[in-house]
Amino acid sequence: xxxxxxxxxxxxxxxxxxxxxxxxxxxxxxxxxxxxxxxxxxxxxxxxxxxxxxxxxxxxxxxxxxxxxxxxxxxxxxxxxxxxxxxxxxxxxxxxxxxxxxxxxxxxxxxxxxxxxxxxxxxxxxxxxxxxxxxxxxxxxxxxxxxxxxxxxxxxxxxxxxxxxxxxxxxxxxxxxxxxxxxxxxxxxxxxxxxxxxxxxxxxxxxxxxxxxxxxxxxxxxxxxxxxxxxxxxxxxxxxxxxxxxxxxxxxxxxxxx
Ligand SMILES: Cc1cc2nc3c(=O)[nH]c(=O)nc-3n(C[C@H](O)[C@H](O)[C@H](O)COP(=O)(O)O)c2cc1C
Numbered sequence: 330x331x332x333x334x335x336x337x338x339x340x341x342x343x344x345x346x347x348x349x350x351x352x353x354x355x356x357x358x359x360x361x362x363x364x365x366x367x368x369x370x371x372x373x374x375x376x377x378x379x380x381x382x383x384x385x386x387x388x389x390x391x392x393x394x395x396x397x398x399x400x401x402x403x404x405x406x407x408x409x410x411x412x413x414x415x416x417x418x419x420x421x422x423x424x425x426x427x428x429x430x431x432x433x434x435x436x437x438x439x440x441x442x443x444x445x446x447x448x449x450x451x452x453x454x455x456x457x458x459x460x461x462x463x464x465x466x467x468x469x470x471x472x473x474x475x476x477x478x479x480x481x482x483x484x485x486x487x488x489x490x491x492x493x494x495x496x497x498x499x500x501x502x503x504x505x506x507x508x509x510x511x512x513x514x515x516x517x518x519x520x521x522x523x524x525x526x527x528x529x530x531x532x533x534x535x536x537x538x539x540x541x542x543x544x545x546x547x548x549x550x551x552x553x554x555x556x557x558x559x560x561x562x563x564x565x566x567x568x569x570x571x572x573x574x575x576x577x578x579x580x581x582x583x584x585x586x587x
Contacts, residue, residue, distance in 0.1 A: 373465040373548025378555035380582055387543040387559040388574035391430055394468060394545065398461050411437065411538075412456040413448040413474075421448065427459075428485060432573040434539040435470060436477060438485060440502035442532045447503075449474045455538050465548030472540040479534070486529040494527040495519050539571060544585070554587035 384390040398406035407427040414420045421444060429436035435457055439446060449455060457470040486494060499516040506512065544558040559580040561572045572579035 371465075371548075372550055373554065374550050375465055376547050377549060378545060378547035378557055380557060380584075383545060383557060383582070385577040385582075386575045387540065387580055388430065388432060390545060390559070391468060391543065391574075394461075394466065395430070398459075398464060398466075401464055403461055403463055406459075406461065408459075409435075409437075410458040410460065411445065412458075413445050414452050414454070415448050416451040418452075421445070427457075428535070432575050433571065434472060434537050434574065436481075436535050436537050438482070438533070438535045440497070440500065440532060441476075441534045442504075443502040445503075446534075446536070449536060455536075457538055467546045469542075469544040469546065470538060470540050471542045472538045474536050474538055477535040477537050479529075482534045483529050485535065486533065491525065491527065495523065497533050498523075498527070498530050540574065543574075549587075552587060556585040556587055558583050558585055 384393055395406060405426070408424050409427050410422050411425045412420055412422040423445065425437040425439060425445075427435055428438055453474040455472065455474045457468075459468040461467060486497070489497075495516055498519050499512055540559075541561050542558055544556060547555040549555055559582055562579055562581055563570060563572060574580075
């Protein structure tokens with residue numbers, strides 16, 4: 330009835346009887362057969378989230394969850410997905426490392442000539458997502474972007490290992506290069522030129538994402554997840570009257586449908 334299938338199965342299993350042939354037709358795929366993407370799912374059943382579980386302000390709530398992620402041994406818990414968009418609203422996303430979370434918001438460092446920095450200059454709005462999958466959790470931030478002060482950048486840059494400081498100088502981040510040797514040769518030249526005192530490149534700096542919303546998401550069974558979102562209460566331009574992240578009176582906590 331299915332000549333094509335019988336032929337393929339015979340080649341694979343070499344049945345020496347009609348019974349063997351029939352059995353081979355019913356053999357399930359081997360364990361290492363690729364699973365269909367549509368069948369991949371996890372039951373989110375290790376936690377719940379109620380307003381009473383969170384601190385009353387977004388900053389302490391974030392630090393509480395970050396401490397949980399560190400205690401659970403998650404790899405790179407400060408890795409976050411940063412989404413930006415051009416002035417024409419074409420989006421792009423990539424991972425960066427959170428280096429500060431304080432009353433202002435969330436800080437990361439990068440090349441100021443990179444694609445992301447160009448997009449943030451043209452359209453100073455961004456979104457962050459902390460993907461803490463092993464805990465069935467994520468934190469999502471939406472806010473405005475602004476460059477942080479040079480003295481703060483210098484303090485952080487100086488704290489980086491020498492190789493990272495040289496690497497920042499060596500890479501014209503996001504530009505097209507002919508091959509890897511371009512990077513390695515530039516690194517070697519800079520390595521020979523600089524001593525231990527490596528200044529911050531003018532084209533390197535830090536961005537502050539000043540949140541408008543900070544959402545805490547906990548996976549639950551049957552896709553009835555818990556979502557609690559802090560929303561900044563005022564509509565003032567962020568730099569005019571920034572709402573400190575640790576002031577509970579400036580933030581409203583709301584539950585969202587999953
Ligand atoms: C775990 C991880 C952490 C990263 N951290 C940073 C970072 O802190 N700053 C940065 O500029 N790029 C970081 N990157 C590289 C970025 O994802 C990206 O490739 C680079 O910044 C260029 O992005 P752009 O061309 O969109 O500007 C990281 C990548 C990974 C996977």
